[in-house]
């Protein structure tokens with residue numbers, strides 16, 4: 271939805287009188303226990319609301335409509351400071367329906383997934399939705415499309431391509447600047463974008479960047495980071511003036527490692543984010559409510575956890591109208607049955623009760639990106655892995671992390687080709703360019719990966735951060751080819767194949783990233799997919815998102831793209 275509208279003098283007069291209690295408010299939330307995130311007080315009292323604004327807190331107010339909040343605790347609406355809506359596997363409209371009821375009244379997204387497939391058309395689609403959702407969906411403009419020169423994306427966005435969107439009311443600034451080597455080495459395209467957004471918010475992405483490199487990265491005006499995976503790394507970033515966004519997604523789970531940093535001193539400079547969270551995890555665990563609950567369970571004070579979820583986040587992103595339950599602030603509110611457990615009872619978004627009726631009032635936005643998978647058919651022979659010898663780099667997967675190990679292992683070798691080695695839990699991985707931008711016989715990167723547990727068949731995904739080529743992991747070349755070709759037939763998504771059969775699949779026809787189905791059906795569709803992957807021996811909790819991160823060459827240490835294996839630390843393709 272659009273940012274808060276500016277009231278005219280008559281409306282403002284009415285707000286003032288309602289706040290003074292000499293005129294009725296539009297809505298009064300009666301008798302709740304208000305959590306004051308400035309003083310830490312918990313105080314029973316009414317919350318008076320006019321339009322989308324809180325006008326009075328405490329004591330007794332009267333209103334045209336009144337909601338009984340006795341026994342509930344009232345806190346400010348939650349702010350997810352960094353996420354990719356596409357990783358929810360549903361459209362922004364369904365993301366709104368799925369996540370707002372968890373208390374997330376503001377979500378700050380980076381649409382670089384769809385932008386890597388569709389370019390500016392993808393940005394327009396998300397911006398159209400951002401003015402239609404019930405939640406306040408804010409957009410940071412994608413800074414790195416493609417993420418690097420080491421891959422083939424479906425589009426490219428330079429500073430000039432971003433300029434037309436910069437003044438959109440829902441745009442905050444520039445999204446995660448992932449090409450941190452490009453920043454540090456002064457890549458001209460990176461500098462153009464950084465110059466264009468100086469003085470505005472610039473989001474960071476600096477995994478394991480430290481010391482003088484971190485100073486240089488921050489000197490560019492980059493203000494946040496969500497890639498810290500250890501307490502020492504996060505603390506250094508705090509000390510350099512960055513806001514640390516503590517992330518707990520479906521693959522990247524950093525909350526346990528960073529929980530010790532959530533202290534009264536640090537909380538004003540920390541926030542929460544999910545980055546990538548699929549609808550099954552949202553259903554099974556929750557969204558930001560889950561992060562708050564977990565942080566408190568790990569020892570954080572409730573005051574610090576709720577500050578991170580609201581006022582700290584709002585200040586870090588320049589959202590000056592929200593983050594407190596106080597007069598004059600935006601009426602984004604969450605009513606809780608339990609403060610420590612963060613059990614959400616009701617949500618108010620800009621003064622409106624979040625329910626089916628509210629979602630029914632939204633304008634729908636037509637989907638884009640149909641037929642986006644343009645990969646040529648492949649055959650088993652395309653996944654042969656020729657090489658000069660038995661020893662080769664192998665990607666080491668770390669459950670719950672998107673950083674990977676750079677292993678060097680000796681594999682079965684014969685006839686000039688390397689084979690899988692199930693005894694070492696090493697199978698093949700390949701990335702097939704699917705934007706129709708490769709010459710025949712080109713556009714397939716081949717390598718090996720350790721840690722999936724896969725013993726048979728193959729699993730394939732058209733979600734492959736961030737260029738979203740097809741990534742396939744397999745123990746059998748023919749099943750790898752079957753899974754890849756099936757993705758072309760269903761316009762993208764996830765496929766599990768074994769013994770020449772498709773065991774399970776989930777179609778994602780919007781740009782090969784999102785479903786057109788309601789989030790409940792996508793959530794339920796993930797269950798047989800996971801079961802099918804598990805039947806092949808896969809041991810990872812979230813195999814499809816873990817596959818999806820193998821091609822992301824801005825996350826250390828060893829990755830793979832359609833151009834081949836990438837040594838991320840050297841920021842270069844590995845030539846054999």
Ligand SMILES: Nc1ncnc2[nH]cnc12
Nearest residue numbers: 354448475545546735736
């Ligand atoms: N953590 C991340 N960093 C960069 N790109 C991403 N796309 C999805 N998650 C991402």
Ligand SMILES: [Mn+2]
Nearest residue numbers: 446448475497
């Ligand atoms: Mn990132």
